[in-house]
Structures are given as structure tokens and as C-alpha cells.
Amino acid sequence: MIKPRTPPGVMELLPPDQIAFQRMLDTIRRNFERFGFLPVETPVMELSEVLLTKSGGETERQVYFVQSTGALGKSEGGGESTPELALRFDLTVPLARYVAEHEHELAFPFRRYQMQRVYRGERAQRGRFREFYQCDIDVIGKDALSIRFDAELPAVIHAVFSELNVGAFTIQLNNRKLMRGFFEALGVADGEQQALVLREVDKLDKRGEGHVRDTLVDDFGLADTVVARILDFVKVRSTSHADALAKLDALGEGTDALREGVAELREVLELVRALGVPESAYALNFSIARGLDYYTGTVYETTLNDYPQIGSVCSGGRYENLASHYTKSKLPGVGISIGLTRLFWQLREAGLLDTAQSTVQALVTQMDAAHLPHCLAVAGELRHGGFNTEVVMEPSKLGKQFKYADRAGIRFVIVLGEDEIAKGTVTVKDLRREDQFEVPRSELAKTLRVELAQAQALSKAQPTA
Amino acid sequence: MIKPRTPPGVMELLPPDQIAFQRMLDTIRRNFERFGFLPVETPVMELSEVLLTKSGGETERQVYFVQSTGALGKSEGGGESTPELALRFDLTVPLARYVAEHEHELAFPFRRYQMQRVYRGERAQRGRFREFYQCDIDVIGKDALSIRFDAELPAVIHAVFSELNVGAFTIQLNNRKLMRGFFEALGVADGEQQALVLREVDKLDKRGEGHVRDTLVDDFGLADTVVARILDFVKVRSTSHADALAKLDALGEGTDALREGVAELREVLELVRALGVPESAYALNFSIARGLDYYTGTVYETTLNDYPQIGSVCSGGRYENLASHYTKSKLPGVGISIGLTRLFWQLREAGLLDTAQSTVQALVTQMDAAHLPHCLAVAGELRHGGFNTEVVMEPSKLGKQFKYADRAGIRFVIVLGEDEIAKGTVTVKDLRREDQFEVPRSELAKTLRVELAQAQALSKAQPTA
Incomplete structure (x- = not known):
């Protein structure tokens, strides 16, 4: 007799919870489709060679490799070669592969949504999952993609989360060019150093302003006045649409990058409003950086007003080139992702789930x-x-x-x-x-x-x- | 530059096909829910120890094993141990594990549907898939499960396939007890020998009646008259509800097993009719055996009248005990499965897919x-x-x-x-x-x-x- 049990790090639900989960999936899908995004599904297994083009570090250590019984036998001699197949660890790399592979069969700008499970061999820990749903939308352009698309995504986020019934939420906007311009003007011109400074600033909540200030002065060798301006900058939050525009104006002229970032954010804000998103649902937040080596323009995070501890429930941004490992075509894009398994788990922990209604009527x-x-x-x-x-x-x-x-x-x-x-x-x-x-x-x-x-x-x- | 491509044996679709596929999934799910089945999803990875309790043969050779990068490193020394995780190769073993694991939290009879992908390391071949969707429903009883549930499944099959717009179809019914009784009466009492005879009979279409007759006489040592009765038996097809009942009557008294099988089939037929399934949509077919060591009562296959070459598009049956490897509780059940990836592929090959309508309106x-x-x-x-x-x-x-x-x-x-x-x-x-x-x-x-x-x-x- 074998003890029936699932592996650690997966979320398996009893029917009432599964029904609630399925309702969330349906709501997300309905709204993704409402905005004209097209469905894509990719295989859970990709060729390792294709999946693991990028990076070595963190990502590669978390990859699950797959071998059929036959292949397992064969590799016993060699031993050290990487297995041929691996499970996807996100939906972005498969999207890049998909768009590059089917480039000549797709219409651009290509608007796709994808809602599937991804796999990461993370250390087992409460609330951390090795198998989890991601619900992604991206718009991919060929050669170029208008900044206007960056305004559509907050409208989708607003539609989705309004219907998910998770209470009030705020879509927080920033722009990497604006950030780069701001740091350049302060003499922090090197991209890598900017990243390190931002990582330090990210610890504000945890370690307190004093600690971060000291580190920036002592370890980074920044002047007190520079540090003060950085700390003021990352604390900027807008309180209304007009306030957001005023906060952008207040940044002044600055460098080319700053001006470009401000212009982009301004256009995004205007179109977000034209799309009917209420101004209580979006705000500037100059501390949002996200995936420092990936995003290049607009960046988004979404937080639940009454549950800040949950962190961002929907994030994303604009990137320069989706699939440079697979094609010479330049494919800029903008996208967002909802980690639904984690969100569901946290809503359940917070007692915010309605599991009372069966699918059976x-x-x-x-x-x-x-x-x-x-x-x-x-x-x-x-x-x-x-x-x-x-x-x-x-x-x-x-x-x-x-x-x-x-x-x-x-x-x-x-x-x-x-x-x-x-x-x-x-x-x-x-x-x-x-x-x-x-x-x-x-x-x-x-x-x-x-x-x-x-x-x-x-x-x-x-x-x- | 890496060539973007998927591994062999997976089906990846462009958006118009994906939309058509998603519509089929939605139709199936809607009808499964219409009949009061509850959703379940299980992790794609199971513990190898849990997944591979049964069998060694065919199944085990097709299993995909999973290892995180970390585990891969560790096993290099030992080498021969089975990896801890494996991908599910069907939805039945995960269902058995799920029901046994959550036995005390579920209401019985437990009616669940599950629509997820499964993985088999099959030889790569046109129209054969290593990753494919199964859409399953099962009713699981505790200790016992009334034969009446066996009548619900043809009603679900009828609802699903009517809405899938695949033309006329026939749900073919048989009963393993009836078959066993019939063979026992002919002196073919041993279960294993019955299985071998049935396997031989299964080759009727391919090898012709003469060849099968000779094999049964020469290799199995069966008398000419016995072989003739077997060949007559497996050719039985009913042409209407009344004809089905008449064909059951014509079997006479026979053994206990035969009588039991006849009584079960009769009750199932009557209830299928009471459920409103038109009599043109179901028929007796005494050649249907299916999973010889698994099913114990009613068995089903569904064929498209105009596309017999596609084979069965929805099959299943009654089994005695779902989860004997995981629990001492007796859990009889009845279920069906649609292999949607293969069905979709075949409908597309036959030009039967409507891919003209976008989700965008x-x-x-x-x-x-x-x-x-x-x-x-x-x-x-x-x-x-x-x-x-x-x-x-x-x-x-x-x-x-x-x-x-x-x-x-x-x-x-x-x-x-x-x-x-x-x-x-x-x-x-x-x-x-x-x-x-x-x-x-x-x-x-x-x-x-x-x-x-x-x-x-x-x-x-x-x-x-």
C-alpha cells in the first residue's frame, strides 16, 4: 500500500476551491478576450537547447529536466549531458520561441494571451510553488510598437481585477527611461550601478531609510545630497490624474532619457484615462523598477489597497526585443503577467475567497x-x-x-x-x-x-x- | 542563434486553430458541468513511487521522469535510482491518488471531471502525440455504485458530441460480464484465454475472417462450432432500442455472469432512453472489450458514423476498484475519456474544423x-x-x-x-x-x-x- 500524496510545492484543490479557482481563470480569460487578445498554448516541455538560451544563474538552477524512461537508460553511460527536454519556467521564453518560429504566419502587432502552468524547482516553502499558473498577455510588434499599446494593458488589468472582486487596487506605473535619465543626471550613469542602487533602495521598507541612506553614502560613495534626491525620487506617488501629470512636470527638463520617459508616461496616462480607467485605480510610483535587465520603458505593478503585504498581483512592462536568441527580426513588446496560483493562495489565506457556490445549480x-x-x-x-x-x-x-x-x-x-x-x-x-x-x-x-x-x-x- | 522549434510529438497551434480547440474544450466542459460533474485539476508531476504502482511493461517504458537541476547533479554518483518525480501518463492514476488522499473530504458518489494534458514517451509518429489533452469524467462510489450511473455517461457523451458538430455518431455499448458469461458457456473459462481470443477477434477487420477463424482453431485449439459461435457473437450490432433488447433476449439463459451482464445492459439501455438519448445514437456492439484487465462491467466506445477510420473518439467503462494501491476502501467507478488532441488533429485532417471565427468580434x-x-x-x-x-x-x-x-x-x-x-x-x-x-x-x-x-x-x- 502506497501513501497517496502529491509532491511538495504544488497546489491541489478540493472541488469547492477548484470551482473558485476556475471562476478566476474564466474571469481573466473573458477579460483578456474582451480586449482582443488571442489564445495561445505551448507545450509544457521545450527542447533544453531552445529553452535555456539565456542566463545560467538563478534560472538554470531552477529548471526541471525531463527524460523518458528510454532516454534515462541511454544516458547512464554518458551521465553528464543535459537532458534533451525541460519544463518551461515562464511563459515569456515560450512566447519568444513561438513568435520567432511562426513569425511569417502571424499578424503584427501580435496580441496573445496564454494561461498555463509553469515549473520552477524552488526550495519548498509555505506559499512558494513549484508548479503554478501564469496568466500572461503581450503585444508584440515587428520592428516597432507604438507606446499606445502600453496604455491598453492597465485597462485590461483594471477590467480583470474589478471583476475578480478583490477590493480596491492600484495599478502603479513607472518608466525605465525616466529612471535612467534621473540617475544619469545625478552622475549615476552606469547601468549596472543604477541597478545596484535600485536594489538597495528596494530595501527601504525592510531596513529603514537610515540604513539605506548609510549604505548609499558609505558603500556606493554617493554624496549626501545625491542620496537625498534619490530617496525623495523613489518616494513619489501620485494621488490623482492631474497630480500624476504635475509630478511629471516637476521633474523638469533633465537628460534625453528623462524627457523621453516623461513623454511616454504622459501619453500612457492620457490614454489610460481615455480608455475609461478611473483615476483612483492608477498612480505613478517612481520606485517601481522590475526585471532590471529586461524592461526598457513602461513598467507596471498592481497592489491590493487593503492587502499591501500580498505584494504585486500583476506586473509587467515594455521590452526592447523579445526573441533575439531565435530571430534577427526586432520584436519589441509590452506585457503583463498574473501569478494566479500564488494570488489564489493568498486570497484564500486572507479569507477573501467565495467558495460557497457549486457549479451544480x-x-x-x-x-x-x-x-x-x-x-x-x-x-x-x-x-x-x-x-x-x-x-x-x-x-x-x-x-x-x-x-x-x-x-x-x-x-x-x-x-x-x-x-x-x-x-x-x-x-x-x-x-x-x-x-x-x-x-x-x-x-x-x-x-x-x-x-x-x-x-x-x-x-x-x-x-x- | 538557436533555431526556434518544439520537440517532436507535441501539437502547437496558431491562433485560429487554438480558438477552435478552445471552443471544443469549452463545449466539453460546459456539458460535463451540465450533468453535475465537478472540476478537479491535479499537478502534472506526481511522485514516481505513487504514479508507478501498477504494471511495469508498456506504461513504465513510456513514462517521462522529471528532475530539477539540483537533483540531476546529486544523482550523478548513484545513477541508477528512479527519479523522484514523473509526469502523469493518464488522468486515472491521479484520480485514484486524489480520491484516496482526500477520501474523507469528498462526498460519494463523487462525480468529477478533469481536462488536462498527459504525457507519454511514445515513438514519434504522424498523428501520435507525446503530450495530449484528456477530458475525463468518472463517478466513484464508496463500497458500491449503482449500475444506474452507467446510464448517465452515454447521456453526457451524447450531449458533448451533439454540440461538437462532428456529424452523426454512435455510442456503442457492451458489458464485460456478458462477454465473460458467453465465453464461459463455450468452455473458454480462463480469463487470460478469453483475453487472447478477444485480441485475436479484434483483428477481424485487418486480417479477415478466414485468418482469424484459422488461428482460433489451429493455435487456440477451439472447435469449429465454437469458433463459429464466437464470430457470430462479436458481429452483433443492434439497429434500434427494441432491437437491442431483442438481441439481449436472444442470448438466452446462459451462465450467472451472462445473466448479470444482460440485466445490467438492459437497465442501462432503459435509462439511457429515459435520459432522452435518441435511439439512433446508441447501439449494442458485442465486439467492444476495452482494457481487458481493467474494466469489469459496462464498456463504451463512440464512433463517428461518417469517419469510422478515426476509431473510437470517447471510450470508457465500469471498474471494480479505483484505488486499491492507495487505500483499503473499495471504490468502484465508471468513467469515460475523450482524447481531445488526437480528435482535434483528426478532425482537422478530415477538413471538419471551423476555424473561420475569431474570438475577436x-x-x-x-x-x-x-x-x-x-x-x-x-x-x-x-x-x-x-x-x-x-x-x-x-x-x-x-x-x-x-x-x-x-x-x-x-x-x-x-x-x-x-x-x-x-x-x-x-x-x-x-x-x-x-x-x-x-x-x-x-x-x-x-x-x-x-x-x-x-x-x-x-x-x-x-x-x-
């Missing part, structure tokens, strides 16, 4: 085995009317059947006794409204649709955050 | 960069009205924008010139109906909804197979 009970054909017919009518319906196939006490429906989160319980069968009716118990009524069978689906519509109208009438 | 064109805020506002209104909408973000010639919409399968093209902006209208071109009209902006979404509803009503008025 109606349960047809059974009082007597002889009634089964009638029960099946009623179920068929409900299904035909669009209701997800389960039938009790083995008769038991009615109370037990009700209890099952209640625990399972099934809203409508249909009772069909001798009486009802004779009259051509059914009795419906609405467990949510704690209501009971009898209707002619022919009107059952229609009646339940009305009940649902009323409930929906009611819930929409409630003020939402 | 409307394209808002742009004639002048100065109009962009208006374009974005119109797009916002369309999205709010439920339409998947793309905006042309970089102005170009209108003809080019129309051509793009046409190629991409986008139905509605929205034009917004000086005139329209002044009047507060938009011009809509319906590329499907080759129709053009101007509407007030405030009525745009409503008007397009009416257009779509008309189109749908029209397509539903067409006779379907």
Missing part, C-alpha cells in the same frame, strides 16, 4: 426508485434549459439529499413525489432564499431563470467597492 | 491619430456591452485595416471618421453579411447584439444532422 431528488425515469426527464429539461443539474441516482432519505445539496452549495433542490408526478408539477426549494414553491414542470427552467435574474439584479444593486 | 479602425480617444471610448462601450473588441492603435490605410479584420475572422468593423464623430454615430461594416450601416454610438452594442441574435436564429433554423 440544481439537484433532482429521488424519493422512490420507481420515479427515476421521471427524475431523469426533469433533469433533462433543466439541462436543456441551461441549468447544471445533478440527479440523485440511488434513493435515500429526502433529508439526507437536502443536506447533501446544502453542503455541496447547490442552490435549487427539486422534489418529485407521487403527487407532483400525478399533477405534472415539481416542488422547488431554493436553498439560498430559503423559499419553496410548486411549478408546472413545463415552466420549471423558466421559473429558475427568473429566480436567478432577480438574485443577480439584487446583488448588482448593492454598492461595490 | 469587433475591430475599431482608426483613420487619424487625433481620433484615438474617440476610438478607445467606442471600444470601451463595445466591451462593456459584452463584445470582444480590438482597437487599431497605429493609424494606417483603412483598406489595410479592413483586410486585417477579414483575414483575422473579425466580423464587425467599426469606422469612425470626422463626420461620424461630429454626428455622434459610427459606421459598422458586417463582414459576414457584407452589410454596412450607420448607428448612433449609444445604440452600437445593442444593434450588434441584434445582428448576432438574428444570425444565430438563422443558423439554428438550418436542419442539423
Whole structure:
């Protein structure tokens, strides 16, 4: 007898949670499609040679390699060669490979979404996952891609998170050119040094301003006045659309890079507003840097106002060239990513998940085995009317059947006794409204649709955050 | 520069095909949920020890093992030990593990669906996949599970395949007890010998009746009369519901096993009819055996009437005990599986796929960069009205924008010139109906909804197979 268990670092859910998770996936997908993004799925396994072009360090150490039983046998002699296949560790490298491979079959700008699991051999730790969903969208241009696309992504983020019901959130915007320009003007011109300074600044929350200030002065040899200006800069947050524009103006003329970054951010802000995103949902945040060696323009992070400890729930930005390892074509792009497994886990930890509603909407009970054909017919009518319906196939006490429906989160319980069968009716118990009524069978689906519509109208009438 | 390419044996799709694939997945899921099945997802990686309890042979040779870079280094010394992780090769073993692991948290009968990819290190071959989707449903009982559940699955199969638009299909039913009883009565009592005889009989189509007859007489030592009865038996197909019942009656009394199998099939047939499955969609087929050491009662195969060469597109059956390797509880079940990747591939080969419609329903064109805020506002209104909408973000010639919409399968093209902006209208071109009209902006979404509803009503008025 083997103990049934999953490997560490994976998230496996019981049906009520799985339903909640699936609803989040559906909401994300619906909104990605609403904005005209096209679906792509790639194989979970890529050729190691293709997947591992970039980097050695961190990334390569976290890769899962794959070998079929046959290949495993063969490699025993050699031993040291890298296995031929590996599991993807993100969706960006597969996107680069996909776009380069299918370059001549795709229309550019290419707008794709992809929602699949990725794999990282991370150290096992609570809340860290080795298998997790990423939900990505990217727009890829050929040769060039207008800055305007950078404005679409906050609109998508706003649509997704408004519908996910996670409370108020803020899409934080910054621009790497603006940052570069700012640091250049202060004499921190070297890209690598800028990165080190930013990494240090990133520790503000953890170590406190005093510690960071000392390090920048002592270890980096920066003047006190320079450090003061850096610390002021990274604390900039806008409080409204007008304030964001004012904060950009306040940066003054500066270097070419600064001017370019300011102009880009200004255009993005204006279009984000034109796209109907309320100004309470976005803000400038000059401390956002993200993937220092990857992003080159706009960068995004999204935080939940009431749960700052969760960190960014949707991040991304603009990059110069997606697929330089695979093609000579220049493919600039802009994209965002939601790490859904982690987000789901954190929402559950915070008690923010609604797992009360089953996908099953109606349960047809059974009082007597002889009634089964009638029960099946009623179920068929409900299904035909669009209701997800389960039938009790083995008769038991009615109370037990009700209890099952209640625990399972099934809203409508249909009772069909001798009486009802004779009259051509059914009795419906609405467990949510704690209501009971009898209707002619022919009107059952229609009646339940009305009940649902009323409930929906009611819930929409409630003020939402 | 690395050549961008996928490993052999995977199916990667361009967006139009991916959209068609996703529609099939959605249709299957919708119908699985319609019948009250609950979603489950399991990790792609399982512990090897847990995954590989059964069998050694065929299955084990096809398994993909997984190792993180760290583990790869460590095992270089030892070399021969089995890697700790492996990719699932089906959804049944993970289901067994899941049900055993969560036994006390699940309600039985447990009705789950699961639609995920599985991995088999098969020899690379056209139309054979190493990564493919399985779409499974199973009902698992605790200690016992009524035969009635066996009748639900053909109803699900019927709902799914009716909506998949693959033409007429037949759900073929048989029962392993009936088969066992039949062979026992002929003196072929040993289970293993029955299996060998059935395997031989399976070659009827390929090798012809003469060859099979000779083999059964010469190699198996069966009497001519016995062989004749076997060949008659496996040719039995029913042509209607009444004919199916008559064919069961014609089997006579026979052994206990035969009587039990006949009674089960009879009950299943009656309930399948009560569930509203038209009798043209199901039939007895006494040659269906399936997974000889696994299924113990009802067995199913589904074939497309016009494409018999595709083979079974949805198969399954009843099994005695799901998870004997993981728990002492007896967990009988009944399930079916659709191999969607293979099915999709074959439908595409047969030219049966509709890849003409994009997920994007409307394209808002742009004639002048100065109009962009208006374009974005119109797009916002369309999205709010439920339409998947793309905006042309970089102005170009209108003809080019129309051509793009046409190629991409986008139905509605929205034009917004000086005139329209002044009047507060938009011009809509319906590329499907080759129709053009101007509407007030405030009525745009409503008007397009009416257009779509008309189109749908029209397509539903067409006779379907």
C-alpha cells in the first residue's frame, strides 16, 4: 500500500476551491478576450537547447529536466549531458520561441494571451510553488510598437481585477527611461550601478531609510545630497490624474532619457484615462523598477489597497526585443503577467475567497426508485434549459439529499413525489432564499431563470467597492 | 542563434486553430458541468513511487521522469535510482491518488471531471502525440455504485458530441460480464484465454475472417462450432432500442455472469432512453472489450458514423476498484475519456474544423491619430456591452485595416471618421453579411447584439444532422 500524496510545492484543490479557482481563470480569460487578445498554448516541455538560451544563474538552477524512461537508460553511460527536454519556467521564453518560429504566419502587432502552468524547482516553502499558473498577455510588434499599446494593458488589468472582486487596487506605473535619465543626471550613469542602487533602495521598507541612506553614502560613495534626491525620487506617488501629470512636470527638463520617459508616461496616462480607467485605480510610483535587465520603458505593478503585504498581483512592462536568441527580426513588446496560483493562495489565506457556490445549480431528488425515469426527464429539461443539474441516482432519505445539496452549495433542490408526478408539477426549494414553491414542470427552467435574474439584479444593486 | 522549434510529438497551434480547440474544450466542459460533474485539476508531476504502482511493461517504458537541476547533479554518483518525480501518463492514476488522499473530504458518489494534458514517451509518429489533452469524467462510489450511473455517461457523451458538430455518431455499448458469461458457456473459462481470443477477434477487420477463424482453431485449439459461435457473437450490432433488447433476449439463459451482464445492459439501455438519448445514437456492439484487465462491467466506445477510420473518439467503462494501491476502501467507478488532441488533429485532417471565427468580434479602425480617444471610448462601450473588441492603435490605410479584420475572422468593423464623430454615430461594416450601416454610438452594442441574435436564429433554423 502506497501513501497517496502529491509532491511538495504544488497546489491541489478540493472541488469547492477548484470551482473558485476556475471562476478566476474564466474571469481573466473573458477579460483578456474582451480586449482582443488571442489564445495561445505551448507545450509544457521545450527542447533544453531552445529553452535555456539565456542566463545560467538563478534560472538554470531552477529548471526541471525531463527524460523518458528510454532516454534515462541511454544516458547512464554518458551521465553528464543535459537532458534533451525541460519544463518551461515562464511563459515569456515560450512566447519568444513561438513568435520567432511562426513569425511569417502571424499578424503584427501580435496580441496573445496564454494561461498555463509553469515549473520552477524552488526550495519548498509555505506559499512558494513549484508548479503554478501564469496568466500572461503581450503585444508584440515587428520592428516597432507604438507606446499606445502600453496604455491598453492597465485597462485590461483594471477590467480583470474589478471583476475578480478583490477590493480596491492600484495599478502603479513607472518608466525605465525616466529612471535612467534621473540617475544619469545625478552622475549615476552606469547601468549596472543604477541597478545596484535600485536594489538597495528596494530595501527601504525592510531596513529603514537610515540604513539605506548609510549604505548609499558609505558603500556606493554617493554624496549626501545625491542620496537625498534619490530617496525623495523613489518616494513619489501620485494621488490623482492631474497630480500624476504635475509630478511629471516637476521633474523638469533633465537628460534625453528623462524627457523621453516623461513623454511616454504622459501619453500612457492620457490614454489610460481615455480608455475609461478611473483615476483612483492608477498612480505613478517612481520606485517601481522590475526585471532590471529586461524592461526598457513602461513598467507596471498592481497592489491590493487593503492587502499591501500580498505584494504585486500583476506586473509587467515594455521590452526592447523579445526573441533575439531565435530571430534577427526586432520584436519589441509590452506585457503583463498574473501569478494566479500564488494570488489564489493568498486570497484564500486572507479569507477573501467565495467558495460557497457549486457549479451544480440544481439537484433532482429521488424519493422512490420507481420515479427515476421521471427524475431523469426533469433533469433533462433543466439541462436543456441551461441549468447544471445533478440527479440523485440511488434513493435515500429526502433529508439526507437536502443536506447533501446544502453542503455541496447547490442552490435549487427539486422534489418529485407521487403527487407532483400525478399533477405534472415539481416542488422547488431554493436553498439560498430559503423559499419553496410548486411549478408546472413545463415552466420549471423558466421559473429558475427568473429566480436567478432577480438574485443577480439584487446583488448588482448593492454598492461595490 | 538557436533555431526556434518544439520537440517532436507535441501539437502547437496558431491562433485560429487554438480558438477552435478552445471552443471544443469549452463545449466539453460546459456539458460535463451540465450533468453535475465537478472540476478537479491535479499537478502534472506526481511522485514516481505513487504514479508507478501498477504494471511495469508498456506504461513504465513510456513514462517521462522529471528532475530539477539540483537533483540531476546529486544523482550523478548513484545513477541508477528512479527519479523522484514523473509526469502523469493518464488522468486515472491521479484520480485514484486524489480520491484516496482526500477520501474523507469528498462526498460519494463523487462525480468529477478533469481536462488536462498527459504525457507519454511514445515513438514519434504522424498523428501520435507525446503530450495530449484528456477530458475525463468518472463517478466513484464508496463500497458500491449503482449500475444506474452507467446510464448517465452515454447521456453526457451524447450531449458533448451533439454540440461538437462532428456529424452523426454512435455510442456503442457492451458489458464485460456478458462477454465473460458467453465465453464461459463455450468452455473458454480462463480469463487470460478469453483475453487472447478477444485480441485475436479484434483483428477481424485487418486480417479477415478466414485468418482469424484459422488461428482460433489451429493455435487456440477451439472447435469449429465454437469458433463459429464466437464470430457470430462479436458481429452483433443492434439497429434500434427494441432491437437491442431483442438481441439481449436472444442470448438466452446462459451462465450467472451472462445473466448479470444482460440485466445490467438492459437497465442501462432503459435509462439511457429515459435520459432522452435518441435511439439512433446508441447501439449494442458485442465486439467492444476495452482494457481487458481493467474494466469489469459496462464498456463504451463512440464512433463517428461518417469517419469510422478515426476509431473510437470517447471510450470508457465500469471498474471494480479505483484505488486499491492507495487505500483499503473499495471504490468502484465508471468513467469515460475523450482524447481531445488526437480528435482535434483528426478532425482537422478530415477538413471538419471551423476555424473561420475569431474570438475577436469587433475591430475599431482608426483613420487619424487625433481620433484615438474617440476610438478607445467606442471600444470601451463595445466591451462593456459584452463584445470582444480590438482597437487599431497605429493609424494606417483603412483598406489595410479592413483586410486585417477579414483575414483575422473579425466580423464587425467599426469606422469612425470626422463626420461620424461630429454626428455622434459610427459606421459598422458586417463582414459576414457584407452589410454596412450607420448607428448612433449609444445604440452600437445593442444593434450588434441584434445582428448576432438574428444570425444565430438563422443558423439554428438550418436542419442539423
